[in-house]
Amino acid sequence: MTTLLLDRVLVVDVEATCWEGPPPAGMSPEIIEIGLCELDVPTGERISRRSVLVRPERSEVGDFCTRLTTLTPEQAAAGQRGVGGRRGRPRAVRGGLEGRPRAARGRFAARSTPVRGPPG
Template sequence: MDDATRYLNVVDVEATCWSEEPPRGMASEIIEVGLTVVDLEAGTRVAKHSILVRPQHSTVSKFCTELTSLTPAQVAKGIGFAEACKLLAVVHASGIRRWASWGDYDRKQFERQCQATNTPYPFGASHVNAKAVFTEAYGLRKRPGMATALEIAALPLEGRHHRGADDAWNIAALVLNLRSRGRWPG
């Protein structure tokens, strides 16, 4: 197995959010990229990363802090979105490795934000919707959230739900569960 097929990047993003509609002139922006590297050959999670991203056109609301635990002061110390994308590409081989997320939200948020900021998209075309794979593998009618999927698979929720790094770590555990059942694609 070469690096591109042996390793999988599992990504989970947190973005600015509000309890109701965004304030006028604001749109959701990525504030954390959680990334867990999975060694598919060894069947292990080998690295866990949190990349804090400084929003340019929105603010971290009280609701967002309650949900994610990320404060305005924390994300203000983050890197710019373009720099985060470059880091994903250069350090984490995101354009070469397959990648997975829980659903399509993360992929679509990156696509929207890259287009809106004229930033090169950091990922290759090989994205796996782990939620869809899990739903089919377990014969479910509805696609479960990540925490519910962990319960179904009898796996613990490690860390804090709605923190990108911890959610990516937990999604990677679900990927490895699917792999052990012979249900992970590729």
């Protein structure tokens, strides 16, 4: 097995619509922002970052969600449509990762490429 050393990683942060209690009738949590940050591991320096706003289709950004995420209903409404399927993903998150080592947690971990950190 080849050992891969990670000198850069892509950190992904996802924000979703949220409520203080259960979702209102007819609404469900949806992604409203995808944050991407390339990090230089040895130095801890942030190489690049990008935020993609996604327009919710089945829910609204309320006061609680704005307090938690800082995203307003107007910002979310101006976002790109949908994140489902290859054609629906915002251009900023399409492609670019093929053949690169990556790691994941939860149910996606089984599909991720095994990665090993630096020795020591």
